[in-house]
Amino acid sequence: MSTRFADAMGVFSPQLPLGVAYSGGADSTALLLACTGKWPGQVRALHIHHGLQAAADDFEQHCIAFCAQLGVPLEVRRVDAHHAPRESPEAAARTARYKAFEALAKSGQGQYAINSIAIAQHADDQVETLLLALTRGAGLPGLSAMPARWTRGGITYYRPLLGVAAKEIRAWLRERGATFVEDPSNANEQFTRNRIRARLLPVLEAAFPQFRDTFARSATHAAQAQEVLQEVAAQDLAVLGIPPAIGALQTLSRPRQANALRHWLAACHNATASSAQLHELLDQIATCTTRGHQIRIKVGTGFVQRQGATIDWYNP
Numbered sequence: 001m002s003t004r005f006a007d008a009m010g011v012f013s014p015q016l017p018l019g020v021a022y023s024g025g026a027d028s029t030a031l032l033l034a035c036t037g038k039w040p041g042q043v044r045a046l047h048i049h050h051g052l053q054a055a056a057d058d059f060e061q062h063c064i065a066f067c068a069q070l071g072v073p074l075e076v077r078r079v080d081a082h083h084a085p086r087e088s089p090e091a092a093a094r095t096a097r098y099k100a101f102e103a104l105a106k107s108g109q110g111q112y113a114i115n116s117i118a119i120a121q122h123a124d125d126q127v128e129t130l131l132l133a134l135t136r137g138a139g140l141p142g143l144s145a146m147p148a149r150w151t152r153g154g155i156t157y158y159r160p161l162l163g164v165a166a167k168e169i170r171a172w173l174r175e176r177g178a179t180f181v182e183d184p185s186n187a188n189e190q191f192t193r194n195r196i197r198a199r200l201l202p203v204l205e206a207a208f209p210q211f212r213d214t215f216a217r218s219a220t221h222a223a224q225a226q227e228v229l230q231e232v233a234a235q236d237l238a239v240l241g242i243p244p245a246i247g248a249l250q251t252l253s254r255p256r257q258a259n260a261l262r263h264w265l266a267a268c269h270n271a272t273a274s275s276a277q278l279h280e281l282l283d284q285i286a287t288c289t290t291r292g293h294q295i296r297i298k299v300g301t302g303f304v305q306r307q308g309a310t311i312d313w314y315n316p
Helices: 003-011 026-038 056-070 089-107 123-135 166-176 192-207 211-240 246-250 254-269 275-287
Strands: 018-021 043-049 074-078 116-118 149-152 155-158 296-299 302-307 310-314
Touching: 003 026, 003 166, 018 026, 018 089, 026 043, 026 056, 026 166, 043 056, 043 089, 056 074, 074 089, 089 155, 123 166, 123 192, 123 211, 192 211, 211 246, 211 254, 246 254, 246 275, 246 310, 254 275, 254 310, 275 296
Parallel strands: 018 043, 018 116, 043 074, 116 155
Antiparallel strands: 149 155, 296 302, 302 310
């Protein structure tokens, strides 16, 4: 038996009833089986039909048959997960998926009402996420990779298998003879994540057998450091004011200004500045010493601009 899988499920303690995101693949099948075995009658399977490939209908039929055999309620939601121009296909599918989860959770009545959902992402997924963040030059939020627990739209999400390797999950499934589907898109190396999985992870395992554990520790350290930066940013904004006062900003070090501004933009306006935009904004703040100095820099879908003694964000 996969000891790590059993240990992970042994300490997993979500609020019940629980929804399990169920694609029909190996990972979500293992999670669904383990959860229904641990909490019989308290689990509801949630399947999102993305409509992105011909096999999607077959996935849905497999999920329906498997849940009927298991005696687990299954809710299916069909979404349009096609991406817009210049939008990441993965990001579009993820956004559609979470919207569907929220709708499914809210649609439940009585014994089917849920506000907790478990997702079967595992240690290999965590490594891939961290490597992708590194290729983008991400800061601490990206290097923190995926949290084991978070809240979105009033729902608490869990990733109980982040410490379990994909091969251990499949070993656990083989012991039980459970059936699952293979998503053909996972073999398409057009996608960066699939190239990492197919080409880099085997090399890392050969060179550094414990890389999943050490990468996970690094992600945890980054997440803890990010929490500290958020606390500092909140304290600074309490002094700077909202919108931030330019004079007060100028008393802070440049890294602390950047930290406060990132937090302000994200928390108050759901906007993220690129590195170039943030550097330009910091330069403008540093040279803003006269009443006539104007600041207007595009950030996200809007602009940061000077408004008297402060800067504010506007979406024209």
